[in-house]
Every structure is written in C-alpha cells, then in structure tokens.
Amino acid sequence: MKFNTKAIHGGQELDPAYGAVMQPIYQTTTYAQSTPGGHKGFEYSRSKNPTRSALENAVASLENGNYGMAFGSGLAAIDAVIKLLNSGDEVISTNDLYGGSYRLFTKIFERFGIKFHFVDMENAANIEKFINANTKLIWVETPTNPMMNIIDLKACASIAKKHNLLLAVDNTFATPYLQRPLDLGADIVMHSATKYLGGHSDVVLGVLAVKDKELAKKLYFIQNASGAVCGPQDSFLVLRGIKTLHIRMQRHCENGRNIAHYLAKHPKIEKVYWPGFEDHPNHAIAIAQMSDFGGMISFTTKGNNYEEAIKMVEKLKIFTLAESLGGVESLAGHPASMTHASIPKEEREKTGVVDSLIRLSVGIEDIDDLIADLEQAIG
C-alpha cells in the first residue's frame, strides 16, 4: 500500500459487529469474559481499547512501524520513552527543543537521576563528544522549533548503532507524510498528534511507533503501568484526522512554499527560515530525508523591533495569534513574548529567537487571502 491509501486504510479492519466503515467509539472501561480470562482480546481500557488500538495500528502503518501506542498527550508519549531509562542513564538531546520536552527532561526526569545533554546537532558529529558509558538514548527533533534547522537522521542513526544507543525522533513538525524516521534507522518515532495528525486543533493526544517487538513490549508495559492513555473519543478524532493527512499536508506544503517566497521578496523582511530555500544551511539534508518542506515558516523583520513584531501579529486577521500548530487554520506566534518569554533575551538570541522573529503555521486556506493578510499586517 502506498502512503495515501495507508492514511485511509492502514492498520484498519472493518468492524466485526456491524460492518461500520469507521472504527466505532468504544466508550467502555471493561469487557465481558465468558470464563476468567476468556475474552476477545480486551479486558480493561487502560490496557487496551478497540478505538485506541485502531489509531495505534494506523500510526504504526503510516510510520512503517510494526507497533503503535497512543497517549493522553505528546508529552505523555515522551514521558513513556524516558521511562525506558534508569537512574544514572544519560540522554543526548537536540538543543533547539520543544519547550515542554525541555521542561519534562530538566524539571522532572533530572530529579530522578537521569542526565540530559542539550547539543547542537546540525553537525551530527557533535553528538559523539557527549557519549559515555552511561549514554542510552539520543533524542532528536527535526525540523526544529522555531528556527527550522534540519538534523541529519541517517547520520544520527549510524552514531546510535555504533554506540548501541536508542534513537528517538520527535516527528511532529514533519509528519510521516514528509519524513519517516524508522526507515532512516530510528528506533522510536513520536508525535504530538495534537498538531498535524489530528489536524483540526480539537484534540490533545500523543503517539509512538516502533519496529522492534521487544522495544514495543517495554513501551506497552509502561503505557499500561503508568496509565497516561488517551480516551476513545480522542482516539477517534485523531483517526479521522489521519484520513486526510496527505491532502492537508499537500496544501500546507504548497501554501508554505508560496508564503516563504512571498516573504523572501518583501522589502521589510530580513530573513526567512524555511528548509526549502537552496541557501538554507541544511537544504541538502532536507531534500534527502523529507519529501517536501511543510507549512512551518519563521521570519524576522528589518530593524528587529520587538514592539513592531507584536503590532504585526496583532494586525493579522486570518492568521490567528495563538500557540500550537498543524491545524487547518493558519496561526502566527511571536516566540520572544510567547513560547520563549521565560528564556533570558541573551540566551534565546543565541539560538536565533530575536525580538522580531515571528513563526507561522501556514494553514490550508486560499493562498491569496493568506498573502493579503500578511501584506496588510507587515505594511
């Protein structure tokens, strides 16, 4: 099966009870047993629920994995991965990392004796400098947020193999439509399905997919033992979202490409961060590991004025000023005052988050309306 067909049918079976074409929402906690242990594969919905299983199978299929697991949020999925480790273990992570992942690593797991190194992975060879006998996991996010850096997943996988480490990839920004980390040698792929997989900004959910059976067993054990699972309604919504992932992504990419080029030509714009440009520092890697460049774009304005950037995002009418990304509607954010406000100015500017930086999650509206909206806001 090719990708578009998998988005609709991958991992799915017709409902055996009534032939429902869409997986029913099994809003139940428990399942009748004919004799103790005599059940139809489901006992208790923390352990397993048919609607959640359908979603887990769909995600595994899209990522070319063999096993999927769904959780109550993206962070709950990441939490399960880190629980594979023991006190004393070390993790090497991307430095330009989703803020919530950084908070989970440093404020929760460091208290339990796990050590994290935050490393610039644009040159993957940097990773090796931090490997020691305690290193167990490499955690990678690509493209990164909000600077749209690209990290070479094949290079990361070969380092992980060489040192017998697990490689986990947060694939939220790219989605399996653009990039499939398991095919590039990663062991675990993770998504905040809250973003593109759900796609409609109406559900918070996280997923993992893996190829290896032993690794899947360990993660299933953690999923059930820690219990941060998602409910059947939310599983249904993400499953429905996935069925249009390919056509939404096609339009996100098309609109993203148009807006990136529009911004690059605008006299008031200083710099546009989008991996599709030939002069993007990791353009060649982006082309090698992604099938297109997605709908996430960041840009700065000339003069780098904080107040001007805030006025600009306030003036936007079709782009909504909001956190999050990956929905059908276009969103805009100002990292310096929103997602990165808690980081001291000097620190955030080191990674490129300057005062005028604006991040766009380009939606699937008409491109002419989106460009007209940017035009009136930029002035």
Ligand SMILES: *Cc1c(COP(=O)(O)O)cnc(C)c1O
């Ligand atoms: C949103 C996000 C997360 C966290 O997911 P939640 O569903 O909000 O818990 C993790 N990684 C990335 C890249 C994200 O954008």
